[in-house]
Amino acid sequence: MSWFDLNPENIGYSGMAAATDGGQAISGIAAVSFSTLDWRIYCASIVLIIILIYCLVSVIRRVELNFGSYWKFAVVLSAVAGIYAAFFIMLLWDEPFGLIAEKMREGTFGDSFGTLNTLFSGLAFSGVLITMLFQRKDLFETRSQIAHQQIESQFYSMLGLQQEVVKNFDLQERDGLEVVSRGRDCFKHWAGWIPHFYEEAVGSHEERIADSVSSLIDKHKADLGLYFRSLYSVFRFIYGCNHVDRAQFGLVVRSLLSDHELVVLFYNSLSSRGEKFKKYIYEFALFDNLEVDLLVDVGDINMFDFQAYGSNRNILEMLIRSPSIR
Incomplete structure (x- = not known):
């Protein structure tokens, strides 16, 4: 090697x-x-x-x-x-x-x-x-949120103005020196005038109701006309907006209506002047808290379909027992 x-x-x-x-x-x-x-x-x-x-x-x-x-x-x-x-x-x-x-x-x-x-x-x-798509989605959600906030702000602004209208009501004696009622308490007197005018009217029950409402509005046209227009504007705004809490807005307005206020709205909606207001009554079940004892006749509840009374069990049971009157 x-x-x-x-x-x-x-x-x-x-x-x-x-x-x-x-x-x-x-x-x-x-x-x-x-x-x-x-x-x-x-x-x-x-x-x-x-x-x-x-x-x-x-x-x-x-x-x-x-x-x-x-x-x-x-x-x-x-x-x-x-x-x-x-x-x-x-x-x-x-x-x-x-x-x-x-x-x-x-x-x-x-x-x-x-x-x-x-x-x-x-x-x-x-x-x-992907980031651009997420940013676009976030931008859309931000715009949608801003739009919803603007709707909420506008709703509460309109509701505040409508409540201000009610707050400024006052009923005076004929001499104009003494104030009988102020604000929402005026509806108690207006609701009490409907049976009074009903007794003086002639014709069928429906005709006497229509005459009673017409007489009441003619007597207090300045206050009631402004009230009905302002309340109609609030519900029209709620009905037309696309807010996710639209139904909740309706509940807020409904909760602010007094018993006698509902009675005046009830009979006004049966007249030709309040015909346009009916769709909002059904949409938001406006008479869910209606006191039937304050009506001229208990059977008048049959003048509206059951959708107007929401979840008021007492009224719904009465409608079931007497459907033929409606």
Whole structure:
């Protein structure tokens, strides 16, 4: 055996491996590659990374840093880094660790990441498009919310004006010196005038009711005309708006109507002057709290369909017992 035939095994270097690449000998640990590592090493590495992340999160919480929504970006960046690491290991799976540096200097190695870079470029562009769609949705929701707030503001403004009309009512004696009633209490006197005019009227029951309402309105046209127009405007606004709480708006207005106020509205809606108001009566069940004892005749409840009385069980039972009167 000549000097030129010697190799590491012949001269007793037990720490050298026989791995060669391109004529270069690779010794010891340098010959180890990702494929030769035990699977337990990979499992231990994953567990170690999880522990490090947990410790980092614990430190952040302990020092009470305002991490906010940045954790989402951290998760995305960690996922991207993990994908690149997995792709790197896959490319160098059988490459000895001692030759990794030289392998990375090759042009073909850098070109191998072109596919992955193109993939992430496409994902980034898709993310921009998705972000734009979410922004458009948020802008639409913001505009919708602003529109709803404007509707609410306008509704309560109109309701306030209508209540101000009622508040400014006053009934005086004929000599105009003494005030009999103010505000909503005036409706108690107006509701009491309807049976009085009814006794003086002639004809059928419906005709006498119509004459009674006409006489009442003619007697107090200035106050009642303004009241009916203002209340009609409020319900027309509620009926025409597209607010999600439109029904709740109707309940708010209905809750502000007194018992005698409902009686005046009841009989006014039976006249030709209040015909247009009927659809709002049915839409918002305006007579849900109607006191039938205040009517000229209890049977008058049959002049409206059951939708006008909402969930008033007493009135609904009366309608069931006497449907033929309606």
